[in-house]
Amino acid sequence: MLKLNQPAMAFHFLLKGIVIGLAIAAPVGPIGVLCIRRSLDYGRVLGLATGLGAATADAAYGGVAAFGLATISNFLIGQRFWLGLLGGLFLCYLGIRTFRSQPTMQGSEIQGGKLFSAYLSTLLLTLANPMTILSFIAVFAGFGLAATPGYGSASLLVAGVFLGSAGWWLVLSSSVALLRSRLGMEKMRFVNRLSGGIIFAFGLYSLSTLIFK
Numbered sequence: 177m178l179k180l181n182q183p184a185m186a187f188h189f190l191l192k193g194i195v196i197g198l199a200i201a202a203p204v205g206p207i208g209v210l211c212i213r214r215s216l217d218y219g220r221v222l223g224l225a226t227g228l229g230a231a232t233a234d235a236a237y238g239g240v241a242a243f244g245l246a247t248i249s250n251f252l253i254g255q256r257f258w259l260g261l262l263g264g265l266f267l268c269y270l271g272i273r274t275f276r277s278q279p280t281m282q283g284s285e286i287q288g289g290k291l292f293s294a295y296l297s298t299l300l301l302t303l304a305n306p307m308t309i310l311s312f313i314a315v316f317a318g319f320g321l322a323a324t325p326g327y328g329s330a331s332l333l334v335a336g337v338f339l340g341s342a343g344w345w346l347v348l349s350s351s352v353a354l355l356r357s358r359l360g361m362e363k364m365r366f367v368n369r370l371s372g373g374i375i376f377a378f379g380l381y382s383l384s385t386l387i388f389k
Contacts, residue, residue: 189329193238193336194343196315200234200308201227201341206267206378207298210274211345212352213371214294217279217364220353225291227345229298235338236303241312242330256307257386263304264382270297271376279364
């Protein structure tokens, strides 16, 4: 069992968790599109709040895999149809809402309620895909972590997953926000329509996998 007073071993598990978090978060998907669009429209802070919702969900599912909580993972996978249905419908709703929204190009001051809404929406969307657990199990196995040697190492892995995922969203939201000053209202309308259409398409695809699986 890992003893947390062993710095080298602790850093080893934390670093692996960070790499896993980056690997899970980096592929472009509906959350990435949401983060990009919100960063362009509202700025880096709201874009980061969007990404942190996904990072929290990644850490939660990573914890289920790292701690070997088979009962929870089996239950969630068993409910994947209903969770997938809710997630797909929510994506379609967000896609339509984004498509129809008007650009605001607001300053950096954003109300806390909007930040929490951005965080919560992506948290729920990511949690609505319980198959993410299987992704974590597969990645853990690829890193030789199929059997985690103790609660201390598992906790460091989960912390690393959150840090890696959050770091990705920080870089993405900050990089995209730099483009805000170069975009006018007409270009932002195009961005809203394009991102809304992409998010809606992700929702339709998610629903189609439930029907034609």
